[in-house]
Amino acid sequence: xxxxxxxxxxxxxxxxxxxxxxxxxxxxxxxxxxxxxxxxxxxxxxxxxxxxxxxxxxxxxxxxxxxxxxxxxxxxxxxxxxxxxxxxxxxxxxxxxxxxxxxxxxxxxxxxxxxxxxxxxxxxxxxxxxxxxxxxxxxxxxxxxxxxxxxxxxxxxxxxxxxxxxxxxxxxxxxxxxxxxxxxxxxxxxxxxxxxxxxxxxxxxxxxxxxxxxxxxxxxxxxxxxxxxxxxxxxxxxxxxxxxxxxxxxxxxx
Amino acid sequence: xxxxxxxxxxxxxxxxxxxxxxxxxxxxxxxxxxxxxxxxxxxxxxxxxxxxxxxxxxxxxxxxxxxxxxxxxxxxxxxxxxxxxxxxxxxxxxxxxxxxxxxxxxxxxxxxxxxxxxxxxxxxxxxxxxxxxxxxxxxxxxxxxxxxxxxxxxxxxxxxxxxxxxxxxxxxxxxxxxxxxxxxxxxxxxxxxxxxxxxxxxxxxxxxxxxxxxxxxxxxxxxxxxxxxxxxxxxxxxxxxxxxxxxxxxxxxxxxxxxxxxxxxxxxxxxxxxxxxxxxxxxxxxxxxxxxxxxxxxxxxxxxxxxxxxxxxxxxxxxxxxxxxxxxxxxxxxxxxxxxxxxxxxxxxxxxxxxxx
Amino acid sequence: xxxxxxxxxxxxxxxxxxxxxxxxxxxxxxxxxxxxxxxxxxxxxxxxxxxxxxxxxxxxxxxxxxxxxxxxxxxxxxxxxxxxxxxxxxxxxxxxxxxxxxxxxxxxxxxxxxxxxxxxxxxxxxxxxxxxxxxxxxxxxxxxxxxxxxxxxxxxxxxxxxxxxxxxxxxxxxxxxxxxxxxxxxxxxxxxxxxxxxxxxxxxxxxxxxxxxxxxxxxxxxxxxxxxxxxxxxxxxxxxxxxxxxxxxxxxxxxxxxxxxxxxxxxxxxxxxxxxxxxxxxxxx
Numbered sequence: 001x002x003x004x005x006x007x008x009x010x011x012x013x014x015x016x017x018x019x020x021x022x023x024x025x026x027x028x029x030x031x032x033x034x035x036x037x038x039x040x041x042x043x044x045x046x047x048x049x050x051x052x053x054x055x056x057x058x059x060x061x062x063x064x065x066x067x068x069x070x071x072x073x074x075x076x077x078x079x080x081x082x083x084x085x086x087x088x089x090x091x092x093x094x095x096x097x098x099x100x101x102x103x104x105x106x107x108x109x110x111x112x113x114x115x116x117x118x119x120x121x122x123x124x125x126x127x128x129x130x131x132x133x134x135x136x137x138x139x140x141x142x143x144x145x146x147x148x149x150x151x152x153x154x155x156x157x158x159x160x161x162x163x164x165x166x167x168x169x170x171x172x173x174x175x176x177x178x179x180x181x182x183x184x185x186x187x188x189x190x191x192x193x194x195x196x197x198x199x200x201x202x203x204x205x206x207x208x209x210x211x212x213x214x215x216x217x218x219x220x221x222x223x224x225x226x227x228x229x230x231x232x233x234x235x236x237x238x239x240x241x242x243x244x245x246x247x248x249x250x251x252x253x254x
Numbered sequence: 255x256x257x258x259x260x261x262x263x264x265x266x267x268x269x270x271x272x273x274x275x276x277x278x279x280x281x282x283x284x285x286x287x288x289x290x291x292x293x294x295x296x297x298x299x300x301x302x303x304x305x306x307x308x309x310x311x312x313x314x315x316x317x318x319x320x321x322x323x324x325x326x327x328x329x330x331x332x333x334x335x336x337x338x339x340x341x342x343x344x345x346x347x348x349x350x351x352x353x354x355x356x357x358x359x360x361x362x363x364x365x366x367x368x369x370x371x372x373x374x375x376x377x378x379x380x381x382x383x384x385x386x387x388x389x390x391x392x393x394x395x396x397x398x399x400x401x402x403x404x405x406x407x408x409x410x411x412x413x414x415x416x417x418x419x420x421x422x423x424x425x426x427x428x429x430x431x432x433x434x435x436x437x438x439x440x441x442x443x444x445x446x447x448x449x450x451x452x453x454x455x456x457x458x459x460x461x462x463x464x465x466x467x468x469x470x471x472x473x474x475x476x477x478x479x480x481x482x483x484x485x486x487x488x489x490x491x492x493x494x495x496x497x498x499x500x501x502x503x504x505x506x507x508x509x510x511x512x513x514x515x516x517x518x519x520x521x522x523x524x525x526x527x528x529x530x531x532x533x534x535x536x537x538x539x540x541x542x543x544x545x546x547x548x549x550x551x552x553x554x555x556x557x558x559x560x561x562x563x564x565x566x567x568x569x570x571x572x573x574x575x576x577x578x579x580x581x582x583x584x585x586x587x588x589x590x591x592x593x594x595x596x597x598x599x600x601x602x603x604x605x606x607x608x609x610x611x
Numbered sequence: 612x613x614x615x616x617x618x619x620x621x622x623x624x625x626x627x628x629x630x631x632x633x634x635x636x637x638x639x640x641x642x643x644x645x646x647x648x649x650x651x652x653x654x655x656x657x658x659x660x661x662x663x664x665x666x667x668x669x670x671x672x673x674x675x676x677x678x679x680x681x682x683x684x685x686x687x688x689x690x691x692x693x694x695x696x697x698x699x700x701x702x703x704x705x706x707x708x709x710x711x712x713x714x715x716x717x718x719x720x721x722x723x724x725x726x727x728x729x730x731x732x733x734x735x736x737x738x739x740x741x742x743x744x745x746x747x748x749x750x751x752x753x754x755x756x757x758x759x760x761x762x763x764x765x766x767x768x769x770x771x772x773x774x775x776x777x778x779x780x781x782x783x784x785x786x787x788x789x790x791x792x793x794x795x796x797x798x799x800x801x802x803x804x805x806x807x808x809x810x811x812x813x814x815x816x817x818x819x820x821x822x823x824x825x826x827x828x829x830x831x832x833x834x835x836x837x838x839x840x841x842x843x844x845x846x847x848x849x850x851x852x853x854x855x856x857x858x859x860x861x862x863x864x865x866x867x868x869x870x871x872x873x874x875x876x877x878x879x880x881x882x883x884x885x886x887x888x889x890x891x892x893x894x895x896x
Contacts, residue, residue: 318697324697370877370880370881373881373884374880374884376696376697377639377696377700377839378835378839378880378884380639380700381831381832381835381876381880382876382877382880384828384831384873385832385873385874385876385877385880386873386877388869388870388873389870389873389874389877392866392869392870395866396866505828509704512701513701516698516701555711555712555713555714555715555716555722556712556716557712558708558709558711558712558715559708559709559712559713559716560712561705561708561712562704562705562706562707562708562709562710562711562712563705563709564705565701565702565704565705565708566687566702566705566706566709569691569694569698569701569702569705570687570690570691570702573694573698
């Protein structure tokens, strides 16, 4: 039984077919990367999985369960977390609060417990804080803990974005271009973190990425898309050597 | 300079951040408790109103400042609370029961308003709430068998556990107690997952829902709690003015409620109280100023002009409101002489299209 | 029923002024009604106090309000460029308060209610078996004339085309050499002029007084029904609201007329928020 499966996935916006008959499977514990030129539909697939857009065709299965009819917050409740290409953090909150919101699906207190701040609510808060501190340790965010996100540099925000999705304790992590906008040093850190996420946290990673070095370094398998359709699938080396992929990126040999 | 060293997770959960806060708020509470003994009747009356509008302001602050919604129709919830209280009291329902009923009815109404809010944002939501307010006002006016229409309803003084709380002091303690409870309840919410969910919705709905926040649930909850607080304020308001008519709950009243939030400082609980105080004190100041100005500039026009000017000036020069200004002053003293001029400056941005929110 | 159309024309004009501003600057101008009121008072001054003829009054009032509108934009709205829409709305609400207060404090204006003399008699005339009121026909006719003028302006004049550009994409317009901030100022001027025109047309029905601007609130339902940000939508929306009110006043019990517009707008918001001509846009993440 595959961990995550997309079958004949497709979506059209009016006359534009953004994703066309895409099928792939992600095995538990692997790092699966989707590559393709801009506009290939990679982020759209993420939005389909997260149920931000409804698919016009095809089905999605997570751990054997169909997720086509769920609402975004229910998808999160199943253990699928994602980062956003253009960083959708909560700007007027601190890094700590951003990460704590990531813990929302683990909320066990009721409204009345919170209004009166009963000892059970207090204990739950402290437990959430401990969980978040583990993420802060993992990503080295300690010195930014109490800073408002609005004033942080881009590189740090990307890490906070990653941290927030890790705080949800996901089973499947969707990373949308984790290295875009990062300098080589930060990209290196990101590579280490992805490897750690895979090996030590046991989280399955589905990633969209442009940086081929990063892709080769951390991915187990790669899917190449162009104009919404699949053009190649396999190990990083296989896909990079595939003529269809080369043509998509560089054009036909004259 | 004061340094706050964080040594435990508990510290971040505390309501008072350090001893200094405990001292000052304690002093405030003592002053409030002693107020009926040295304040005259007029001042007490103003304090009553400040408490009442603070509670309403807190409700509105939760919705607008912390959940990022809009409401130009909160006077409708005020009316719901006021009329429920008036009608139940006429049927000899004890205050301990009628007050929660007022809150519940207002909350239910808030929930109803919250439902369209799921699909509407920004100006659309503002217009929807505005329309709601006008319709409620009209319904209250026309439903004469229930509400006595424009002839209004009378209220007797509050009676709690057999005590007559109609007098200045009794009613004052009741208002202060309810205000303090409201503040505590909201502070508790804000340090819990629910409060964080509200803030998440304010800042980015899409990523909030991707983090597991059920938008429908929390938006309607925010409206409901906000309306409930406003309903409680409405019930107290009804007892304060002892005679309610539909004309007290118009769109203009809703706009005044919103100005509490804006003048006080959007996003700070203190802002609700400061804004309420300012709103009550402003007409007194204008009346005082009238004596100093030449006779031609009298009339109700002056109040309107000053109100509008204050609103405009605050938004242009002090968008963080009264509490924001207080924060700046306090930070200046705390960090003296290291206060940096640009500490609270907002990032100047180009107009971000709200059509794509 | 014609009265409904005539009233709808006034709503349409207020909505038009308000949509013009919204399209260009995404500002919702809650003071539009009060601008209309001020325009009515300027007309009153020219007509009654100075004794000018009706048409000169119109020109004066529109021109004066255009200047007032530009001033408001320059002094009050320019400083808050870039702030969230909610705060800008509150500023316009503040402007409304100031305008209402100022009007009551001007000697000769104050809080009284005044009649604005018009050359259109109270009379009626018959055409094709139907009775028309001269006043109402005049309102409809003048509104139509104004719409034609505005259409020509936006389509054919340089300033009009520049305004269209800024309302669609501020950054691109700036790159094309259009002085966006100055154009915004002109748009406010134009919008206020249209408001003045609406005030003059409305004066025979509601008379001129400082609270006359509250009718302007009904422009919001008009704009929503027609589709926010759509100029033809504002006109159509205004006419629809005017007709709905007329029908409600005629066939439904008392009191429904006042809320008819709001019930309609709630229904539209729940079913199709983008209105008749409006556009929906979605954020790309």
